[in-house]
Amino acid sequence: MEKSDSKDQPKQVLAEYLRLHGLRKTPERFAILNAIYSIEGHFTPEVLVEKMSDEFNFRVCRATVYNNLELLVDAKLVHKHRFTEGAQYEKSFKEVSHCHLLCTGCGKVMECDNHNVQRQMETMRVKRFTVSSYSLYVYGLCTKCSTALKRKQKKILNKIDIQKNGRKKD
Amino acid sequence: MEKSDSKDQPKQVLAEYLRLHGLRKTPERFAILNAIYSIEGHFTPEVLVEKMSDEFNFRVCRATVYNNLELLVDAKLVHKHRFTEGAQYEKSFKEVSHCHLLCTGCGKVMECDNHNVQRQMETMRVKRFTVSSYSLYVYGLCTKCSTALKRKQKKILNKIDIQKNGRKKD
DNA sequence: GTCAGTGCAAACTTTTTGCAACTAC
């Protein structure tokens, strides 16, 4: 009977978190949570405010969004990333931790499931430290940037060669 | 004889990087590199500027430091981290990639060598992506914050209990 | 009724940009 599915919902988790921390159940908090869980992938605080206003017709000021994002991170309902200048967030409830591929050429962020790493991380123990989550960022080049870089390097090498030969000929 | 130890020096790596990219060997670049390699652990651009001025008597403006940190990251001589607001850097030449433990309570950053993870990362292959480096951040609580949190939670639970009992008595 | 939480605007921090001056090549 009444299998406690509902208890597994992010909303319930937030409610319980607020209760256990003696904090208030404001409409803003649940509206923010709701908006976040309607977003697939990463988002910035700015985008979240905009989306809430546009799609949910719910206006919140930035300070509130910043405050509550921090709270939701603490409640383990949201992951915080810092790929570039400015933080990016991502829902995290019942999501498998995936690693992120960051192209240092164009800045593109891709996701990648590496089961070996995941297994390893889930069983990771560290002395004098209570592990709660992890982020793995892998830097490198996407195919497009990799090709572009090779072309660019060839061009530079040609230029260096020309300069040298020019000098030699003098 | 003349074993090419010198070629392995960061300075040589930078010189070669600059040559292959058609960039200039400015004194600022080598001064910045030098200062960075005198620092153990993480530092911010601000701290680097200060250190250069104070300890090396070499004044550079921030813009130059920012430009060249980016360049050094590209040359794989420096790692860039974004633990908090504001980037932190770290020398990376011939350094073993270590994972970072980030305490979400006090913000303390600790280093941690996990050989399993290191081995795994060094052999990692991803489709359509040329891996060049990685960062592993493990979030959690240090012993001090873990203890503090437990104490705090106990206090809140007591408070909630008192409120409930108070109501019931009414 | 009280105090945590919100909105607003201003302040602050970190990073980038535009431009004149400089210098490595």
Next chain:
DNA sequence: GTAGTTGCAAAAAGTTTGCACTGAC
């Protein structure tokens, strides 16, 4: 001499803060 680099100052981007007001408890 040319064009890549630097310094400087101003602007931009992202986040935090102070304060008055509101509303969850």
